[in-house]
Amino acid sequence: MQLNNYLRIVRASAWYDLIVTIGFVTPWSFALVHQSLSQLNSSLGIAGEFPAFAAAHVLMANLLGSIVTIWAILRLRDTRIEYGHYDAVGRILFSMWQLYAVAHGASQIILVFTVFEIAFGIAQLLPVRTPAITD
Incomplete structure (x- = not known):
């Protein structure tokens, strides 16, 4: 995949x-x-289901939202191949935990998000052709 296309995916x-x-x-x-x-x-x-959340659950959701939002802003402001690779690994982990949650009774709506996690994860694991550096 060409570098510009890869960075668009990131x-x-x-x-x-x-x-x-x-x-x-x-x-x-x-x-x-x-x-x-x-x-x-x-x-x-x-x-x-989407059960009622106690304060500790809400805290975990807020921590997730905060760090993923900051991570997204970083990738938008400074898009790099390396960030795409790290993001792909994170998406593999997210996908695994989403599948685990659904298998243990969480709402199947989560699978919609899992599809995006897997698709972006695969796309960001594809090899990237970087332009040759010439002197």
Whole structure:
């Protein structure tokens, strides 16, 4: 894959992360995201659940939202091959834990996000052709 195309994928994955996780940054925005996902899950009759969250659960969601939002902004401001590779590894881990959660009763809505995690992970693991440096 050409370098410019690869960096576009890294930026696209950063935009995706920013859009999907910014709502997890504060307890108030997370409450809205959680309520919306719970309602969607119920209205579609999808298997699995989005249980009520205690304060410690909300803290973990906020930590996730905060670090992923910062990571997304870094990749948008300073897009690098190395960041794409690190991001791919993170996406493999996220995918594994999402699949684990669904297998243990979490809502199957999570699988929509898993598809994006796997797709961006694979795309960011593809070999990149960097331009030759000439003197």
